[in-house]
Amino acid sequence: MDNHLTAHRQEIVNDGFTVINGIYTNAEVKSILDVIASANQSNPAFRKTDDLFAIRQFLKELPQVVPLIFNDKLKAIITALFDQDYFVTKSIYFDKPELSNWFVAWHQDLTIVVDKKTDVEGYGPWTVKQNQFGVQPPLPILKDNFTIRIHLDDTNEANGALKAITGSHLKDIYRPETIDWNIETETTCNVNAGGFMIMRPLLLHASNRTTNNQKRRVVHIEFSRADLDGGLGWAEKLTF
Template sequence: MTPTATPALAHQLAATGYATLPALYPAAEVAALLACLDAAPAAGPNFRRSQDVFAIRNLLGEVPALWPLLDTPALRGLLGELFPAGCHLTKGIYFDKSAGSNWLVAWHQDLMINVDRCAADLPGSGPWTAKAGWVAVQPPPEVLASTVTIRLHLDDCDATNGALKVVPGSHLGGVVPPEIIAAHTATATVCVVPAGGAMLMKPLLLHASNRSSSDRPRRVIHLEFSDVELPEGLVWCERREVL
């Protein structure tokens, strides 16, 4: 990453809702991240492992040794450009889409955040859900607008092994009712990202992914960051100060 690349990246992110950064972590750092994930005890309610799915939710809570490996000068430089006044991490997930864990993700927006408690009478928030020890809510629009997702790719990723498809600019239209999402996907594009690269996206960007048709894995660390506080004293369950 060069100093001149990041402002252009931030501009593309604002305009289209996504951007790709080909080299955020070098090969040796990717190998260290994979070794750390492989050493994690894959058991507990935040681990989903079946023929179709392997994922780890509350990733940094379950695998705390990952954060020192992720928290590099390159990541901090990127976050400093995206959030000049500072930010905090709000969510971490690990996805492993491979021949043994292969699933289709339909078109959707990322509308829900995980919080510490339910405040069902909070204006501008809802619906609320509670399951498996988590409380989730669709927050006010300004919270989603402030959030940036960084998807760190640990493998080369293209259309054959489940790369994300996105609809450029769809984040600018607010929440799209599920029944009309299909009508907005004609301009979809596939996001090809090499190992060590990152895809940046806004939560309201329409996105989906196909099943993999390749034997190659598609392992991704999904991190969400924000620079705003939640209303009424709510707290993100996975909040971690970064800058």
């Protein structure tokens, strides 16, 4: 592994996240956006309001985007930073429009999306959203998973870049109401268009309202290498 990726790997270990720019060219970003623009937006997986445009099960709904997302650079980085056993478990496209006034409070990503609801020891509580079953799995699964957030626009604090509490992924379940700002450090994760942020799901993160009239379009992809217990399966498993 070259020194560049070694530093990013260490940031993931210590901080819970890292930012890598220059993964997609402007032309590649445009190709991804063109696929999204040409999609049938009446599909139930598509959600569109004045404040948000989202596509759940993004890679499953738009399979033609998969080879554009998983280019050689992305696959090489995943293999170098993690290993070849990981697969996709969830994918969402978010478009936070220029005039969006919503924000996301501090939280960890504690749920995974599975194919059915059944009582399994160590799994719970359960949620149902858009006919998808979400459940909090055992802690070792969450600790081993990772998320890649591919940015299709330049993103900073003014248009809703994620804020993260450095190192918070090392504290297991960390309730937002217990954050001690005397000891914690907040970092704004600026990402250029064509770059991405890699994060652990236990990282405490949030985002502000948009204030600069600039879009923030992101492809959010979650990865795991875990076999689930009790007959549970991943709802959106995809190898690449």
